[in-house]
Every structure is written in C-alpha cells, then in structure tokens.
Amino acid sequence: MSTLQRDPEEQVQVLDENGGVVGEVPDLGDDELVEMYRAMRLARHFDKRAVSLQRQGRMGTYPPLSGQEGAQIGSTMALDDDDWMFPSYREHGGAVVRGVPLTQTLLYWMGHEDGNKMTPDTNVFPVAVPISTQILHATGAAWASKLKGDDEKAFICYFGDGGTSEGDFHEGLNFAGVFDTPNVFFCNNNQWAISVPRERQTASKTIAHKAVAYGFDGVQVDGMDPLAVYKVTRDAVEKAKNPGDRRRPTLIEAVQYRFGAHTTADDPTVYRDDDEVEKWKAKDPIPRLEKFLRETGRLDDESVDAVTQSVEEQVADAIDEAESVPRPEPSEMFESVYAEMPDHLREQMEDFEQLREQVGDEAFLRE
Numbered sequence: 001m002s003t004l005q006r007d008p009e010e011q012v013q014v015l016d017e018n019g020g021v022v023g024e025v026p027d028l029g030d031d032e033l034v035e036m037y038r039a040m041r042l043a044r045h046f047d048k049r050a051v052s053l054q055r056q057g058r059m060g061t062y063p064p065l066s067g068q069e070g071a072q073i074g075s076t077m078a079l080d081d082d083d084w085m086f087p088s089y090r091e092h093g094g095a096v097v098r099g100v101p102l103t104q105t106l107l108y109w110m111g112h113e114d115g116n117k118m119t120p121d122t123n124v125f126p127v128a129v130p131i132s133t134q135i136l137h138a139t140g141a142a143w144a145s146k147l148k149g150d151d152e153k154a155f156i157c158y159f160g161d162g163g164t165s166e167g168d169f170h171e172g173l174n175f176a177g178v179f180d181t182p183n184v185f186f187c188n189n190n191q192w193a194i195s196v197p198r199e200r201q202t203a204s205k206t207i208a209h210k211a212v213a214y215g216f217d218g219v220q221v222d223g224m225d226p227l228a229v230y231k232v233t234r235d236a237v238e239k240a241k242n243p244g245d246r247r248r249p250t251l252i253e254a255v256q257y258r259f260g261a262h263t264t265a266d267d268p269t270v271y272r273d274d275d276e277v278e279k280w281k282a283k284d285p286i287p288r289l290e291k292f293l294r295e296t297g298r299l300d301d302e303s304v305d306a307v308t309q310s311v312e313e314q315v316a317d318a319i320d321e322a323e324s325v326p327r328p329e330p331s332e333m334f335e336s337v338y339a340e341m342p343d344h345l346r347e348q349m350e351d352f353e354q355l356r357e358q359v360g361d362e363a364f365l366r367e
Contacts, residue, residue, distance in 0.1 A: 003232045004217040004239060004250060008208035011220045011255065014227040017283050019291025026231045030298050036077055036226055037293055040069040040286050042311040043093025046102055047260075049315050050092075050109070054264045058323065062109050063090045064260035067224070070285025071188055071254040073097060074229030078237055079156060086125045086138035086157040090188070090258075094158070098122045102318035112328050113336045132163040135172035135185070142181035142240075146247065154240035156184040156233070162193020164210065165201050176249040177214035182240035183249040184233065188223065190258040191280075195271040211251035223254030224285040227292075257283070330356070 003012050014023035028036070047066045053059040065072065068090065076085065076094035085091075085098055092105050099122040108115025108127060116126045125141075128134035138157035145153050163169055164187060176183045187207050191198050204210055211218025217239070221232045236250035257280035261268045268277075293299040334341065334349040341349075 002239075003221070003235045004219050008206050008211065008218040008220055008253075011222055012228045012232050013222040013225050014231060015225045015288055015292055017288060019288050019295065021292070023228065024231070026227055026234065028227075028230070032077070033293060034298055034303070036073055036230075037286075037289050037299065038307050038311065039073045039077070039093065039097055040226065040289065041307055042096065042314060043069045043072065044286060045311045046092060046096075046105075046315050046318075049319060050106070051260065051264060053106075053319070054109075059106065059110050061263050061265050063263045064258065065090050065092055067257045067259040067280065067284070068188060068190060069093055070226035070289070071186075071223040071229050071256050074226035075156065075186055075233040075252075075254070078230045078233035079154070080152075080237065082123065082152050083154045083156065083237065084123045084125065084138075084141060086134045086141075086155065087127055088131075088134060088158050088160065088163070088188075089127050089129045090160075091158050095122075095124055098124050100124050102315060103321045106318060106322035107325060110322060110327070111333075112325065113332060114325075116336070132159055132166035132168040132172075135159060135163070135168050138185075139172040139176050139181055139183055142176070142183045142249075143179055146179070146181055151241060151247070154182050154184055154237045156186055156237070158186045158188060160193055161187060161189040161191070161198050161201050161207060162196060163187070164207055165193075173211070173214045173249070173251065177216050180247055181249055182247045184236040184240055185249065185251045186233070187251065187253045189253050189255050190223075191256075192258065192262070192268070192272065194262045194266060195268075206253055208251060208253040214249075214251075216249050216251070218251040218253065220253045220255060223256030224280075224283045224288065226285055226289055229254055256285075 014025055016022045044066055047064055050062050051064055054062045072091055072094040076097040087095060096102060100119050104115055118124050118126055125137060135157055138155045142155040173185060189198060189207055206220050208218035208220040219232055221228050223229060232252055236252060239248050239250055259281060331349055331353055334345055337345060
C-alpha cells in the first residue's frame, strides 16, 4: 500500500528511536544508504560551524538546522534529477544533496548577492526568507510545467508549521488541488514558529489533515526518520508525475524538532524548557540511522571515522573558499531589489553613500 493511502493521523515510520525496523525499508542500495548518512553528518557539521562563524562575527544571522537533517536529506534524495526544489531558508542540507555548493550557502548568509545565484542544473530555486511566498512560486512553476505538457518533473516546496497560517499557503494549495499541479508540499513541522508553538497555528488534528480541504492526499511522517521520509516523499513524487493518469499534489507533514534557535538572533530558552529539548534529542535522526546501518553491516567504526574526516574537510574547505571572496560593498544591498532601480531607492542609496563619506567607513559600519 502506498504511504499516501493512510489516515492523516497515522504517522508513517520505518525506524524507531533506537534504529530498529518497524516498517518497510525503502528500496535503496547500500551505497545510497551510506550516502544518506554522510549527507546528514555533513549537514550537522556544517550547521555547527556556521553557528560558530556567526558568533565570531564572520557571518550574518543564520538559521540552524540541527535536528532536521532526516527530513531534509531523506526528502531530497527521493527526488529525480529533473525535479525542482523550492526551499525556505533552512534547507542547507537538502540543497547540498541537489548539488548546491556549501560555499554558495555561506556566501548567502555572509551577505553576498552571488549566494542567490543558483548553480546551473541543480533545479533549486533561490532561498525564500519571507514566510510561505515560495509556495506560490512552486505552485506556479508546477502549473506552467503542466501547461507545457512536461510530465517528467515534480516540484517540491518546503515551509514550516508557522507557514501554514499564511494566506499564501491556502492560495497555493487550493490552486494546486483545483488544477492538479505536480506539487509536493513539504511541511517541516519543527514544533515552533520562532516562539509560537504548533498548537497555536491550527485547530486541525494534524497539519496533514489540511490537505482534505484542498481535495488531495495529506500524510504525516516521522520527520526524524530519514527512511520513512524518503519513502513518503518518493510516493508523492511518483503521484505528482503519474504518467497516463491524473497528476495530483500531496501535502507531507514531517514531524520533527529544531534543536537550536530559530536563528542566531533568537533565544529559545525564553519560550521552551530543557526537558522538551532533551526529549526530542532522544529521537535524533543521525544516531538512529547510524544504528540501523551498523546493525545491518553497512557501517563500522572505520567507515564512520572516514565519514567524520571527509565532512570536516569538506566544510573547512568551503569556509576557506567563502572567506577568500572579498566582502560585498554595503551599498550593494540596493542593487538587486529590482531589475531596474526606481528613483526612490536610488535616492536612498545616494543618501547612504553620502553618510558613509561624512563619518568614514569604520565609524559607519560600527554604528
């Protein structure tokens, strides 16, 4: 039975918290499973280094992803090469799987406009910081693809539980349901939209239930179980393409937790307690998958050490490369807002440059 043919209250799971098999393991080869583990380790190590860079003043505000690696890596590995990914602002791990270099992600959070220029052939849309705007982009792109008669692409869009309270969420999913667009709507329900808990977002029993109103399938999955996430996403991708039949969208609710802050400008200790964090850390997707791979003979101490060394080297190289790029001029923030700069923005840029000249760069940037 497809994982989509379930009650949206029934959570799909393949691995329990201890790495034991409790569901049907997806058809992945040994190398693919180990690569899934490596990609999750890479995302976690990158996250730790990125937070450290921000704390040292070497990078701007950054949104941590630790705890969400299973959902990101499991879902993006389920995509085909021609599929499209529409991220929010926390999908750094998933973007790497699709071929976006870590250096580019670092440049984005360091304030370089080049960080927005997606690598060709990765089929990854630029990062979306405004909440849920990417849902409209993904729905529109999927509809355009359908109108062109392209049956080979699915369009996955990521957003958080807080994003489901936005009008863009309703408009995008309602349109997708009416026009049968090849979308996979992927909700990273990490329990907190900054300081607002999940129970303040909706009175629905689950977020997956919301799909019922739009006329398509909704499924809830253990978002800290990468194998379950892979399985559910793969089913949704195939349904979005569904050659020779009606192509249908799917809403996936991946239940998970962000271990750290919403961003490095946030203090989560103000609104959640340590016991809650520790409860969720017991569900950590990385040791869960590692235990499964060890017990099935796919990993051992030597191979785990090799993964550790390789991801540390890859992240260190990316940081060196990003920091070798000259810092952007502050005035560049005005240049990429519009294709052609309007008069009011040009006036602001001129005032900005005049103030810099008056006080000097060092004093200006310090203020």
